[in-house]
Amino acid sequence: MTNLASNLVATAQAHPDQVAIKLDDAELTWQQLHGMAARAAGAMRAAGLEPGDRVALILPNIPAFPVLFYGALLAGGTVVPMNPLLKAQEIEYFFTDSGAKFAFAWGDFLGEAQGGAEGTSTKVIASGPVGPSEEDLPAGEPLAAPVERDDEDTAVILYTSGTTGRPKGAELTHRNLHLNAQRSAHDIIGITSDDVVMGCLPLFHVFGLTCGLNAATLTGATLTLVPRFEPGKALEVIERDQVTIFEGVPTMYGAMLHHPAVDATDISSLRTCVSGGSSLPEQTLTEFEAKFKVRLLEGYGLSETSPVASFNMLDKPSKPGTIGRAIPGCEMKLVDDNGDEVGPGEGVGEIAIRGDNIMKGYWNKPEETAAAIRDGWFYSGDIASVDDEGYYTIVDRKKDMIIRGGMNIYPREVEEVLYTHPDVLECAVVGVPHPELGEDVGAAVSLREGASGDVDEIRAYVKDRIAAYKYPRLVWVLDEIPKGPTGKILKREVQAPSA
Known part of the structure; x- marks a missing residue:
């Protein structure tokens, strides 16, 4: 595997007519998604994109996101996913810092993107529901096969802020993202080509990108998108599309659990739910599992860890209130202020993580990279305890986030x-x-x-x-x-x- 987009090519060959992306009545099969991404890749190359060039995406959860995400990767580019709610002065920093050559923006966010591009070298291109028009990005020869990239080449730059300084771009490699999607799909959630995954999580966020889009692409599952979460709409889509896998943050579970329509909605298709982003209240977990008759698995990760580092997994009982155990290919430990390891039952320490999910570093920030990754271990800033079975419980955050x-x-x-x-x-x-x-x-x-x-x-x-x-x-x-x-x-x- 040398290019993350190879997963799209393989799945389009294995499941050409299966629905890949769904947004209400709009559907794309895996073959159609691959074809659209190939045309987008050819157009980007014709417009001057070289391997390693950065491509920013300022898009909500619409089919254009996977089309342009995999299009940029097929062409050998590096994707910079951005929150569409950012304002012009924030966007300007992202464009300048990343050196993005192109930025694709949905119409509602085009004005802020164009404002942010003033004084930068970034070219902003308007995107429709499935990508830009030929007037905005002239056609080129489609690139159906991915440009070869090294496993350690940067596939995605995800911006994450610290408690000091400006946002830092975490460089995630093709290998980072491929393996983390594989662990998420196979070891944690158990996704297959028969599944329908709910895409409520924003695709510009690492949780939605890895566990939603990349995991679905790897397995051939259908990803049904919801551009903006609303509990009634989510319940409607679960029933309509026979969703089997739901991925969300704790507030989504609480909102669906207490929505007036929940008792009148057929949610029997749901099999597994996963939660991340912040701590899941134990009461919400137990009530949700009882009401929806599913496993609700809580985990933990960061942009810098692709993101998944630990999870309550299907193969062992969950421990409510914990973030589970380190996933395959990843090690975790706790370290005190003196740098000494804290063992089970010995109190709390900072979570340090090592494995194939750790970022390459912060984009153009060697000092910050050296401070975060020491002797191969990424120091998270989160404080936790661990029990004798390896289940971690976060008790505080070292950072002020x-x-x-x-x-x-x-x-x-x-x-x-x-x-x-x-x-x-x-x-x-x-x-x-x-x-x-x-x-x-x-x-x-x-x-x-x-x-x-x-x-x-x-x-x-x-x-x-x-x-x-x-x-x-x-x-x-x-x-x-x-x-x-x-x-x-x-x-x-x-x-x-x-x-």
């Missing part, structure tokens, strides 16, 4: 915007509990002398400048942000006001 409905939000990025507001002197962005989303974004601010302190205006200011899921829903004013003796802001001292 907020997980809002399964979406990762990094406080520093929000704070950077807040600090550009003329009234804000200091700020601290923290997670605040939310009954449905798990966490929401809160911001404590202290104001410059003479400032009006209109928190609604501050909230609106941030909302206009970053993706909608990131802005702080709750903003409150403090006379002074809590600090330690060195002047460092102490986020653990920042508490949201009670309602």
Whole structure:
């Protein structure tokens, strides 16, 4: 295997007439998907794409995503999946940092993409439901066979933020993604060509990309897409398409479980469900399994680990509240602040991961790569304990990341915007509990002398400048942000006001 797109070629040959991608009434067979991707690859090459060039995708869950994803890979390109909700100034950084040659954007997001491309060398191309028109990307000779790539060549750059600095691009290789899709499909979920996989998870996110699109492509299963999750719609699609595998984040399971239509919906086709992105409440897991009569498997991973690192797997009993055991091809251990390994029952430590799922590194960031990967182990920043059967339980996060409905939000990025507001002197962005989303974004601010302190205006200011899921829903004013003796802001001292 030298190119991840080889899986598409093989499946199109093995299951040519089987439905590959479904979006309501629209369907593409594996043969049609391969043909469209081959034409897209030829057009990209005719437009000047060379092997290794970056291609950004700013697309929702529509058939154009797999067409252009595999099209770029067939041509030897490196794909940069991007959240369509990003604003122009965020997009500009992604374009500049990745050096993307082309960016394909769905119409609703075209304006922001074009705004982000100003001053960069990235060419933005409008995409329809299954790809660009010939007016926007002239046809070339179709590339049905993939351009040969090395296992260690970068297939995808996924941007992930840290608690300091700007977003970093995790370089995932063809081998990383192929093997992680294989482990997910065969060892964890048990996907076959007879399955229908629900594509609620965004394909620009590593969970949806690997466990949804790449795993379905590897096995020949059908992927039925939902561009935007809504519990009633999800239940409708499960019944309509006889979905057998559902992949989601915890908030999706809670929303479906408590939806008024759940008792009137035929969900008997469901066999296995998997959850990741954030911790799954034990009550949600047990209630969902009882109601839907399925196994709901919880796991753990990061963009840097392709993403799956551990899971409660089908071959052994699940342990609710845990993230399961290390998957095949992957090792995990816990390390304390002194670098010593923490064994079962010995307390907590930082999760370190080693295996064929570990990224190549952060794109053009050797120092950050060296800090994250030491002696072959990737240090996750997550704190956990482990039992004597190898099941891990996350107890805290070393990083300040907020997980809002399964979406990762990094406080520093929000704070950077807040600090550009003329009234804000200091700020601290923290997670605040939310009954449905798990966490929401809160911001404590202290104001410059003479400032009006209109928190609604501050909230609106941030909302206009970053993706909608990131802005702080709750903003409150403090006379002074809590600090330690060195002047460092102490986020653990920042508490949201009670309602």
